[in-house]
Amino acid sequence: MVNKKDDNQTEKAILEAADKVFTQKGFAAARMEDISKEAGINRALLHYYFRSKDKMFDLIFQQRVTIFFSGLGQIMHSEKPLLEKIQAIVEHEITVLLAHPYLPIFVLQELNQNPQRMLAIAENAGAHPSLLLKKFSVEVRAEIKAGTMRETDPAQLFMSIMGMAIYPFVARPVVKIILEKDDAGFENVMRQRKKEITDFIIHALKP
Amino acid sequence: MVNKKDDNQTEKAILEAADKVFTQKGFAAARMEDISKEAGINRALLHYYFRSKDKMFDLIFQQRVTIFFSGLGQIMHSEKPLLEKIQAIVEHEITVLLAHPYLPIFVLQELNQNPQRMLAIAENAGAHPSLLLKKFSVEVRAEIKAGTMRETDPAQLFMSIMGMAIYPFVARPVVKIILEKDDAGFENVMRQRKKEITDFIIHALKP
DNA sequence: TTACAGTTTAACAATTCAGTTAAATCAATT
DNA sequence: AATTGATTTAACTGAATTGTTAAACTGTAA
Structure with a gap:
């Protein structure tokens, strides 16, 4: 169940990155590419964790x-x-x-x-x-x-x-x-x- | 030189529309389509008057x-x-x-x-x-x-x-x-x- | 060793969008 | 009637972007 980066470390990194990018740029100007780079991963993994930009945004915004x-x-x-x-x-x-x-x-x-x-x-x-x-x-x-x-x-x-x-x-x-x-x-x-x-x-x- | 809608009426309508849309949505979320609809014209005419979205935005923002x-x-x-x-x-x-x-x-x-x-x-x-x-x-x-x-x-x-x-x-x-x-x-x-x-x-x- | 979840790579489809263009239309002026 | 500039229509290009997918790779656990 657990991987090299233990447990939900990646998820946390993504959320932090999404937070940073959404907060600085706003929803419309934010790019999934920006978020993945900020999190140090690739775009595919972003969608693997959170299905869509909208879903991620709702989480962060809440x-x-x-x-x-x-x-x-x-x-x-x-x-x-x-x-x-x-x-x-x-x-x-x-x-x-x-x-x-x-x-x-x-x-x-x-x-x-x-x-x-x-x-x-x-x-x-x-x-x-x-x-x-x-x-x-x-x-x-x-x-x-x-x-x-x-x-x-x-x-x-x-x-x-x-x-x-x-x-x-x-x-x-x-x-x-x-x-x-x-x-x-x-x-x-x-x-x-x-x-x-x-x-x-x-x-x-x-x- | 002058047309049915006298002089620069259209230009004014476009500027007002652009103002409204940019101001409400911000640059990134604003659509040229939104602006043209708001101005009651079509997208082609927008570019006929103001070359690009950026140029329009700079004007409005200033x-x-x-x-x-x-x-x-x-x-x-x-x-x-x-x-x-x-x-x-x-x-x-x-x-x-x-x-x-x-x-x-x-x-x-x-x-x-x-x-x-x-x-x-x-x-x-x-x-x-x-x-x-x-x-x-x-x-x-x-x-x-x-x-x-x-x-x-x-x-x-x-x-x-x-x-x-x-x-x-x-x-x-x-x-x-x-x-x-x-x-x-x-x-x-x-x-x-x-x-x-x-x-x-x-x-x-x-x- | 095997199995497996996490991760990467790379390519792809679908959509949206800005900007361009050519042709047609329209209305006022000459 | 002919000209001219404004406007529309409709189609198109090209780029950016989101989302998907299949295949390969990686490290850990059983």
Whole structure:
């Protein structure tokens, strides 16, 4: 049953390669040849493991979306106080995106071309995405009523948090040029950004 | 010289169609057939007007990037007081993106795949994009020194402004699902968002 | 040694797509 | 009526790409 490269090592290599190529180029521009080269094998073996380009893509895309959203869901449903929760969200997003720089542009581009995919994945995940916001909204309104937070629309706040954290990665090439940074410099700025965003939000929400 | 459809009407129709198709699908997934159908003509005429897909794309892309960045540049270099300038930026971005919803994801996706395009376009525009930030930084630091603004890194602030304004459009399908809105609802939320973001920033920057 | 799953090679079929071309048609101008 | 430029039709070429297949090879396990 087992071969020289033990067990599912090849499968793993293929998945990693597919991930890299799909994520960088998007579905339409990705070539099976690119993936096989990246994995260090030949095209025939690609189809031996995964029947078609579409099947491979579905696998990868599902995984990527999960990375992009699942951690967020856990934090959002946790029992931390609101400001700590916001801080956790920001740190989580930036940490994930430092490790997966092309993730958001890939996921969002493919979702834009095929929005109903989002619903399919959401159902698959068991919970409707709007629940994410429900609990958050309750908590925000509680703080406002308690006078510990300035009057703010929870949905707008949520978009602001996500935008501040995620957008620089989506606009990475533009940011690098405007800030005159290389990759290392960009990543430094993003690490500082964790604290920067949190402070920014805390001050913005002060009553 | 002139034909039934007077003058350059067809050329305009083609450019509009190309814009729509390229912007929605991206270069790799766009088909010349799609563009010709969208323009209400046939493929042969497409090549009669614009020699190749690449040439058409370059034209469109240049135009789109210009829409995306040029207005911003004007505002950034204007002589408004800083807070008014920030407000103008937010309102400008959201207004433009309400009219061109797919613009940012398209531009950013293509830039990610081909970052050196950014430099070419920047040179073509005559000014280095980092100049955008230079004047802004000076103004921010002046306010901080004058005690009218909380200590903040100008680059980080700039990214926050852009992120809050642009990101919801990039993540549009996700936002629509989380907020449970249709297109009209989404656009309403974005119109409200102009004021929301400005208020948010003003409070965040209070000393 | 044999058997077997993983892997390579190389060739192939089918499809899609960009781009070209020649001929016919159409509508406005002269 | 004749000319001219825009447009369509339809067929074609050539290249790229996905997917398939048969045969050979390789290393491990029984």
